[in-house]
Amino acid sequence: MKLSNYGEFPADIPVIAEDELFLYPFMISPLFLSDENNINAATLAMEDSSLVIVCPTKPSRDGERTYDSLYDAGVVGSIMRKVALPDGRVKVLFQGLARAKTLYEVQAAPLIANVSILEATNIESLKVDAILEIVREKVRTLSSVSNYFPPDLLRTIEENHDHNRIIDLICSTVKLKKEQAYKLFVETDTEKRFLFLIDYLIDEIEANKLQKEIRSKVHTHIEKVNKEYFLKEQLKQIQKELGTDTARDEEIEEYRNKLEAKKSKMGEEAYKEISKQIERFSRMHPDSSDASMTQTYLDWSLEIPFGENAKKALKIKDVEAQLNEDHFSLKKPKERIVEYFAVKELLELRGLGNDSAGAILCFSGPPGVGKTSLANSIAQALKRPLIRIALGGLEDVNELRGHRRTYVGAMPGRITQGLIDAKKMNPVVVLDEIDKVSRSQRGDPTAALLEILDPEQNKEFRDYYLNFDIDLSKVIFIATANDVSRIPTPLRDRMEFITISSYTPQEKFEIAKRYLLPQELKKHGLKKSEVSISSPALKELIHSYTREAGVRNLRRRIADMSRKVARKMLEDGGIDKVSISLKNLKDFFDKSVFEIEKTTKIPVVGVVNGLAWTAVGGDVLKIESIRIKGKGSMQLTGSLGDVMKESARIAMSVVKTLIDSGKLKISPENIPLTFKEKEENIKVDSSEVYKRYDLHIHVPDGATPKDGPSAGIAMVSVISSILSGEKIRSEIAMTGEVSLSGDVLPIGGLREKLIAAHKAGMSKVLIPSKNYERDLEDIPKEVKDTLEIIGVSRVEEVLKHILVKES
Template identity: 40%
Template sequence: MTIPAIALRGLCVLPKMVVHFDVSRRKSILALEKAMVGDQKIFLVAQKSVQDEDPGKEELYSIGTIGMIKQILKLPGGMVRVLVEGLERAQLSALEAEEGYLEADVEVCPPEPFLEADDVTKEAMCRILKEHVEKYAAVNPALSKDVATMLLESRTLEELLDEISISIPFSMENKQQLIETTSLPERYVLVEQILGTEVEISRIKQEFQEKVKERIDKNQKEYILREQMKLIKEELGEDTIQADAEQFERQLEKLKAGKEVKERISKEIGRYKTMPMGSQEAYVSRNYIETLLGLPWSRMSRDNKDLARAEKILEEDHYGLEKVKERVMEFLAVRSLTGKGDSPIICLVGPPGTGKTSIARSVARALGKRYVRICLGGIRDEAEIRGHRRTYVGAMPGRVAAALKQAGASNPLMLLDEVDKVGSDYKGDPASALLEILDSAQNDTFRDHYIELPLDLSNVLFIATANTTQTIPRPLLDRMEIIEVSSYTENEKYHIADKYLVVKQMKKNGLTADQFSVSAKAVRKIIHNYTREAGVRELERKIGELCRKAAKELLDGKKKQVKITEGNLEKYLGKELVRFETVNEEDAVGIVRGLAWTSVGGDTLEVEVNLMPGSGKLHLTGQMGDVMKESAEAALSYVRSVSPAYQVDSAVYEKNDIHVHIPEGAVPKDGPSAGITMATAMLSAVTNKKVKADLAMTGEITLRGRVLPIGGLKEKLLAAKMADIHTVLVPGNNKPHVQELSSEILDGMDIKFVGSMDEVLKEALV
């Protein structure tokens, strides 16, 4: 027969099966309408692939079912729901698309009877199938009792085969096989095989479900127990330990460190988990773990290798300090060539206020390193450097380990400030603890007492600062590269003030260039008449004072602009405070100008000697130190030894006392460089010969009259220049040091090199 056809997607309709399905394709809806106009019969055949939208005969199965349309219901969206009943199998012969719908030529396939099976065999087959149905119903609760009862009450084998095929939810492929099997014996074998397989699948599925349910029940039970335990721990205050431990473990996974470090931290976390909340031991363990996790074991910051950029930054931030800048550029050049290079330990030595600390910060910026500062002034406990042992309550790591943690990288620039002011007492010697840190040969395995693991400090660039090397222990000094940061000249101070200090203080006090200005002469006058220092701290304070007073005037509405000049400077800063010792107006007997070095710069000292009747005693006043007293005694011995050459009777020393005094007696004075000054003054007093007023000298004396070299020459010459002294006697061995000084210091000064007291007296005595 030729009837309209519908291609079904994912659905098979069997004979005697009543089913409803939705139709959305235009061809299928037109086929339904055509069937309803006729005898309401339609050919239902499944397509091989559900993806095909317009299947042809090759894309359809060859066997389908002729169905009777029972009901059609139109749905929103152009869809149609149809109820059909399967009548009989049919084979597709031809398929044509007529008038927009599919029309099929089909041939009915009647079922083949059981020709060789008798009634007993059929009954046996029925019972086998019913046993399978019972087993299926037992392992598959989805099969309702009514359907199972109906299947078990089927009387004939043919009826049972049809009911099983319709009622049990076989797969689409199995149902298509059942449609295509017209032979009843073959269909029986196929149904038994499919049903047996379904029973086994359902049994295995049920076993899996039971195992999953058992596991879920177990997990549910564990979850409930954990929640209960969590609630109990919350009540007891113990839940934070587990939460902290989990957080520590996550941090440990991300930590860049060696195997030894990670194993130690992991072990400590395991110990921490077992500790009772609130105990002292848990508190100590927690702090220890946090400290270890916070240290940058293998984490390094990227260094700047651009020499030009580094040099530009150093020049921007600081005026002068050529040696420091040159040393930093050398370090950067070596690091660029080698890739690593040992980090040097640089010690900047110089008076306060000369920019030692700030130059370290600029070096860090130039090199692209992170900057941390450790102030060592007044430290007396070794544990401040090496850390406390964890056996003590309140133990903490040393300052070096803490600084590494603060930097967040294992290659920062670490500034050891005021290294000359480290003390020592019964608690230990911090300077000795610094020996290992500042030794590049052994600081790659520095052990902090608190950390208890080796810290690699070989990548750290250490810069130390000190006002003097005299109080630094010799072994510690030996480990550092000393760079002298000397006093600034007045010209250098002017440039520093002009480029940096005025701008800094204006910004700090909220002033703009339109509101405030300082003339060059005013700045020079502040330097010369209002400050007396080696550095520029007091100069910066004076500029800050000007800014504050200018800000007050601007807010009072008195002025819209404040200009500081040489003429009105006294109005803002008051009378000139600094008085410089100047040259004596005339030559005098027993008075000689000496030069001294102090931690805050250079100064001039007048040595006065009086000869008076007595018993040959030597009186020393003016707060002289032991070294200076010994220099005075050596000078007296030399003077007595050369007295015959100056026609001085030896009885003079037996009948007279010699009094040596250095004015400003309240100021302590010490050092080895006043020997020739005191010898000249003594000889002048004994011989009653005058000493040139426009002359200063510095140098140590021996008993035989040799002049020994001294230090602090730049500061001493600056002091002489400030006192308007033009002739200075300097030990001959200090000639290389004089040659290194800038022409700014030496201009207008007559430097004379002396090697013996004869040369000194020749120049000094009138």
């Protein structure tokens, strides 16, 4: 089919708009028409057996297909076939014949334009032939670095001598933008077309060479890694091109930013370790277990508050005021705490830091006396966060030092976690129940505590999980313990103990009135005006319903009472106030626990009042004895420990010495006689009394284990009484160990023991002379006012006070 078969040009022919690309004269192309104007134009051309021109749309057409939205150049050709498709579109087969240009619009719907043919010029010159060879060379070069030209097309370009046909073939193969294609399309000068095409081919060759070089480098790199890494790199590049899923890169960048922000505040070792782990994490596959473990490490380590300290200056006036506000009594402990912080404040004022930080404070005493609450008050006064680390039953040293990261579920130690929770490097850390730390096959936690609590070592405390040192020198450590003797000696040497002893009934009364009652009423939603408890009722609650050295159970009892009051107010309705007195006290409490039985003041043979220290305070310990005819043996019962059993044996030997020396008089009627001795009226020596009786010594409450070096003089007294038959004053209590030579030795826990004697209504207490000289200043005034305290140094003095001489 030739153009000459149709009419002369310029001519008015229908126009079809093409969205995608420029068509060329030699092409037979299927066109899918969905626009109504295009379909009508194609229909008109077939009905009139006329030609059509296919013009590309301009890039900024905004969906329009008007005359002005089209390029003024296109391909004139014929429609060979037209088929209607099921989806409403029309498919036509278009054959291009010649390049043409639209001159003006003739009709809008369907679009018809006046068209003229573009005639090529400068076709047969020698210069054009030479340029053609350069074009062919560039095409060959581009073919070697790209996949644009298949072999058949290359052969056609080499063998064809139609210059403009060659240009159109090349333009239809390479990826020309519409503006570039239009510029080449409308140019009629063949030489200029060739020169423009050469410029384009040179640019395309350079671009493809660069792409090939990049592909070669990527391929070389990929050969060194496994398939997984290759897929990850591909995914990363795709996501980068798309601008999506950059969360992981942002996360890594966030870690780096956090590290740089803290660089000036952390040590060089810590910076290197964390930086190394960030680099490792950036190279790991995000789904690997190592990546998860490393990310957890980075989360922990970058949460450590390097260089963050509480800003409030240390002032002992604040500490003293807070202690006095939160705690009643405890004069000595509060004085010692203030002295401790006075040293710290002086060091800070003189710029000496923690070089002479001194020993670590350890509050020791029975449960419920306020050890932990003292630490709370210190933290509040210093405006520092409080971290409580419970050491009770701790066996694994890694709990303190941190687990090595090779273990599954590894975590930093409790000390590091405490700093992270506190968000400061100088918190108050309470090491609770340090006496209950256990040693096991998983290490000795006390060894780690030695480093933690030593001011000379804790500047570089190494956490196994973090793998770098942390400065703990600014942390204020406060330990608590119930039994100091259970703390290992090396650890004990690093601490200074502040003993918090039992409270007297009057002190408990004041604590309950000032602190416990208001606090518990508030917790249970009650107002002060809604509940009143009389002083006698509160004292009875303390005396008969609690058995403790501190006030923990007293707080629980008040909480019980508050719950019952709250229920009563809701059930009865309309009650504005609940009053509790001695009369209705039993309505609010289940049962009483009689802590210490009151003395009867009736002298008894073979029963003595000893004083004992227990974990819940002091107690009056009655020791009973009976004699049975026998051969001088002694039986001990009452779940006694080895120390008390030895005290009983020593006491027996001491009493025998007293009898033999005549210092303890034995009435003849107390010595059992044989029939012959009675008949012949034979005088028997006093020493026969301990040879002819078996003694049974018993300490009641046999289910409770008892031990300790303080029952010696009580054992001497009860044995002396039962052998001599003389009564013991029941209003006298005693405590003290005895030596084999009869000396009274000092004991511990005097405060608790004297408080117990005071509660039991004793009138007189015998204590060792050394305790009398050094410990009486620690005894509450109310106890000293009601008790006659006597210091004794020999067992003879004890017997003189305790035994009732029959007239």
